[in-house]
């Protein structure tokens with residue numbers, strides 16, 4: 208189990224940030240991803256592995272339609 | 273009365289000359305009053321109180337409307353006014369998004385003040401012509417045109433020529449008539465509406481500007497709340513303004529250098545980052561169609577669902593291929609965000625203009641979602657054509673789309689049938705019937721006339737005439753305060769329910785759009801967090817309307833380092849830009865806190881105005897249940913897994929063996945109680961009583977304890 212935006216999320220071995228975003232259908236172009244409070248640059252999404260117990264934030268920067 | 277022929281061959285009913293005057297630090301310090309019934313024209317001074325408490329734009333609009341009406345005034349009484357104003361920052365050319373006009377009137381849909389904004393050149397031209405606001409009052413006994421020449425200092429009320437009412441023709445004709453030559457056309461801006469505004473309550477105002485590259489007019493709309501209906505009820509056919517010689521320092525700002533520097537910073541940001549962020553320059557607001565679909569937020573079939581398998585047919589890529597120009601396209605000078613889009617040479621397939629090749633402005637996201645998925649239509653050409661007819665007929669696309677979706681659901685539920693609609697088979701997705709409906713509205717005939725009343729009046733009509741169940745109609749009729757919802761699905765975000773429900777004018781998302789912050793990011797989990805957001809964002813966004821500013825350059829682009837700031841959702845650097853440009857124009861020294869207080873004053877004024885008119889209390893902030901949760905079994909089943917899980921997690925409710933109806937009931941009780949708790953928290957944060965009335969102490973705190981406001985408030989606390 209790990210946290211995604213402060214909600215429990217099922218963990219899988221080797222899950223990367225890129226796969227997580229795909230799994231969640233997070234396609235909005237302006238998302239900031241933080242793993243354990245550290246910002247992950249977009250070019251590292253595919254190589255950043257999420258570990259059991261991590262705290263992941265995927266913040267969608269949109270406050271206005 | 274001095275009757276003679278003017279250059280355009282119209283009879284003058286009144287002529288008025290004025291001194292051009294000076295613009296100083298964003299203000300002309302003068303407004304213009306025109307009564308189309310008595311032909312009175314006069315100038316009024318802008319008082320220090322107006323500038324201090326109301327700033328400009330919709331603040332001035334609300335201020336004048338308050339003076340003009342009593343608590344008994346109805347939208348179609350002569351004393352109702354339409355006020356158009358830009359705001360002190362409006363008209364600058366250095367900072368993107370600075371050309372908005374704010375329009376205020378008593379709405380035929382809500383019977384309270386409505387405000388709506390439009391791009392185009394009218395607001396800045398009005399200021400450069402010498403006026404911080406234009407008040408239109410009275411009712412003419414024949415169709416009239418008002419012409420303001422901001423270079424010569426003349427104002428005329430003229431007998432309108434017979435003929436075209438629809439904007440794409442009238443706007444073009446008037447631009448042609450009042451321009452001296454091709455070069456002069458860019459100096460003309462026209463406000464008008466269209467034939468459907470005469471027969472419906474959802475009329476809008478079109479604001480033209482001349483597109484020198486296309487050599488034709490373009491349209492921007494003040495869409496919401498039926499302002500066009502009031503305009504035609506006053507028998508105003510158009511207001512034409514002419515101003516030549518726009519310059520970068522026209523506002524005579526206190527600090528031109530800061531204005532330039534702040535503008536350059538944002539231009540660079542847009543240039544460097546728009547392509548990797550929201551692509552506003554490429555496709556405009558339609559960029560989010562597929563995003564909303566992916567996040568289950570795209571209103572589909574009258575807000576029953578949030579996605580559809582055919583959304584790809586109306587995705588932004590499809591519209592990109594329809595938009596013809598290959599250059600960024602702005603609606604006021606200096607807007608490098610340039611989100612205005614248009615499809616040229618579009619051949620119409622229906623209606624009185626069938627076969628004509630026209631330019632269609634848009635589509636905006638709202639058009640594509642409302643006219644498209646919400647009505648079950650996934651044909652981009654049909655959406656574009658409906659968009660065109662909404663604009664030229666002068667009806668609000670959002671209200672039209674939402675009420676059509678409502679009508680379609682009523683049809684599919686047997687509340688309506690072919691007999692009751694005069695033969696229209698209004699199932700979701702029926703494009704032909706949809707076109708017939710809009711053309712009927714323009715003529716004021718058939719079922720189009722009934723639908724044009726708006727959802728609130730239709731609900732009463734269906735109950736009375738067809739014996740429909742009022743509770744079901746209340747649940748599925750997506751209006752609140754009389755205004756149709758805009759095009760986002762709020763039912764899975766409590767904060768957005770507040771963003772729609774706890775508003776001044778009704779469910780238009782321009783006060784607060786919190787769906788991602790709440791539903792996806794989970795950044796505002798508690799009631800207090802949500803209340804804070806429902807305080808800050810409505811106040812922050814109100815400020816745009818006081819200053820003639822467009823919201824889009826605030827958060828449809830963000831600095832590269834924005835993600836590292838303490839409050840990325842607010843885009844702190846842009847907030848500071850707004851403080852800086854306001855101070856640079858006006859010479860004042862506000863900070864970001866005073867910016868919010870400026871809005872709070874006007875926001876509370878508007879709330880008290882609503883109360884004065886008999887609305888604006890807690891009971892008026894209730895929402896139809898479709899906005900809050902699943903009304904029907906079909907809706908519940910479409911998200912069964914999610915809903916079952918929520919019932920177990922939030923209520924410990926065991927769903928095993930329970931019917932969908934039972935689960936809907938439990939879910940409803942829970943969600944309605946959540947909304948009530950949210951309402952309590954928001955009222956508390958805003959300094960209002962639990963009945964939604966601003967408290968005297970709050971008014972004192974924000975220095976808005978004007979005697980006339982205290983008088984209203986005291987009657988209700």
Ligand code: SF4
Pocket residue numbers: 368369370371391601602603604607608609610611612822823824825
């Ligand atoms: S961002 Fe778009 S709507 Fe706003 S001012 Fe610029 S062109 Fe007009």
